[in-house]
Amino acid sequence: xxxxxxxxxxGLCLAGAINLLLQSHPMMSALSLIVVMISLAVIYLLLGAxxxxxxxxxxxxxxxxxxxxxxxMLLNAGREERTLGSRVAQNVxxxxxxxxxxxxxxxxxxxxxxxxxxxxxxxxxxxxLGAVLFTKLLxxxxxxxxxxxxxxxxxxxxxxxSGSKTEERTGEE
Amino acid sequence: MNSLLTQEVPxxxxxxxxxxxxxxxxxxxxxxxxxxxxFMSIELMLNGVNLSFVTFAHQWHAVKGQIFVFxxxxxxxxxxxxxxxxxxxxxRARTTLAVDRIDRMKL
Numbered sequence: 001x002x003x004x005x006x007x008x009x010x011g012l013c014l015a016g017a018i019n020l021l022l023q024s025h026p027m028m029s030a031l032s033l034i035v036v037m038i039s040l041a042v043i044y045l046l047l048g049a050x051x052x053x054x055x056x057x058x059x060x061x062x063x064x065x066x067x068x069x070x071x072x073m074l075l076n077a078g079r080e081e082r083t084l085g086s087r088v089a090q091n092v093x094x095x096x097x098x099x100x101x102x103x104x105x106x107x108x109x110x111x112x113x114x115x116x117x118x119x120x121x122x123x124x125x126x127x128x129l130g131a132v133l134f135t136k137l138l139x140x141x142x143x144x145x146x147x148x149x150x151x152x153x154x155x156x157x158x159x160x161x162s163g164s165k166t167e168e169r170t171g172e173e
Numbered sequence: 174m175n176s177l178l179t180q181e182v183p184x185x186x187x188x189x190x191x192x193x194x195x196x197x198x199x200x201x202x203x204x205x206x207x208x209x210x211x212f213m214s215i216e217l218m219l220n221g222v223n224l225s226f227v228t229f230a231h232q233w234h235a236v237k238g239q240i241f242v243f244x245x246x247x248x249x250x251x252x253x254x255x256x257x258x259x260x261x262x263x264x265r266a267r268t269t270l271a272v273d274r275i276d277r278m279k280l
Contacts, residue, residue, distance in 0.1 A: 001180060002182050003182055010186070010190050013190065014190070014193060014194075017193075017194055017217060018197065020197075020210075021200060021201045021204065026210050030209075033213050033216065036217065043187070047227050047231045048231055049230070049239050051239070051243075052227060052242055052243065052246075055243060059246050059249075060246065060249075063250060064249065064250055067254065068213065068253070068257070071209060071257045071260060075209075075260075075261065075264050075270065077207065080206045081206060081271060089204075093203045097203075108188045108189055108192065109185060114183065114232060115232055117183075117184055117187070117231060118181045118182075121231070124230075124236060124239060128236050129240060132237060132240060133243070137240060140244065144244060144248070147247070151252075151255050155254040156258075158261075159258040159262065
């Protein structure tokens with residue numbers, strides 16, 4: 001059961017990621033990213049991270065990707081024009097990616113201490129998570145809330161300020 | 174039923190999946206020519222890293238690994254909000270989303 005679920009959702013995840021790269025319309029890429037996020041939520045559940053699976057669906061698939069889809073539609077982004085990219089990307093980027101992937105895969109496949117995952121491993125309950133989060137890691141948690149507040153203010157300031165600026169410029173012209 | 178519950182998957186497969194997702198994110202960052210899709214590739218990389226955090230949290234029964242993923246999600250949400258606001262600002266100033274044409278810092 002675990003093996004079947006892993007293979008199905010890992011396959012969906014990789015298919016979604018590859019489709020994200022192949023699609024030329026940003027909306028199609030956003031929808032493929034949703035497939036990746038939801039499959040990852042199931043994979044988190046297989047690893048016993050129940051809370052993270054829920055957070056993945058709510059935060060990533062529910063909030064961030066809706067924001068992406070909203071911006072794609074707001075800016076009316078059409079198909080992208082394919083160019084070959086910069087020479088640096090071709091000559092340095094792709095060999096570097098291949099090398100990094102090869103190194104990581106070799107290290108993972110040759111490591112012996114790694115265990116296995118079973119369905120009977122049980123799940124990390126939200127009680128355990130909350131106990132650590134609100135006692136030992138309370139300060140980082142509060143700092144994160146300040147960060148979110150700053151991000152909201154920054155997003156509003158950036159989006160509205162630039163709008164008034166362009167209006168001024170078009171007015172001058 | 175018992176055999177189904179004891180069926181096991183090596184954790185190295187999960188780590189491999191996470192490495193492949195990260196690499197696909199890097200490749201997307203390099204080949205995509207639309208600002209929004211480049212940003213989506215960054216989200217893909219973050220998700221690849223999150224998966225390896227969850228895998229190691231499972232390996233060592235460490236709750237803190239999962240909490241770190243929670244923080245990464247929060248920072249990714251903040252990053253998406255600010256990043257998309259910047260993309261809207263860039264689009265208003267340049268009326269294009271193609272990264273090849275956005276090559277000057279000045280307006």
